[in-house]
Amino acid sequence: MDLPVKYNNLSSTGKRFVREEYARLQKGKCCHCGELLDKKPCASVRNLLVDESLFPPGFFKWPVHLHHDHDTGMTIGAIHNYCNAVLWQYFNE
Helix, strand or coil, X not given: CCCCCEHHHCCHHHHHHHHHHHHHHCCCECCCCCCECCCCXXXXXXXXXXXXXXXXXXXXXXXXXXXXXXXXXXXXXXXXXXXXXXXXXXXXX
């Protein structure tokens, strides 16, 4: 599979497949903090408080998300849900 791909063109199954492919290519590490995706994000990310009310219901249900650029729609990589929230809340990503 050629990455990146357009996030909005993916079905939920496609998003899962792409997320898993990124996780494989990233050797199981988060594209933002570099920690393993099956572990907690790094301390510097966890120390940033996230206002969960800003996010849609179920946002934190899934521990690993598919990060994408909201301007171009292109996928970036597999990311912890908390890292994804931090990027959105603090950096408008």
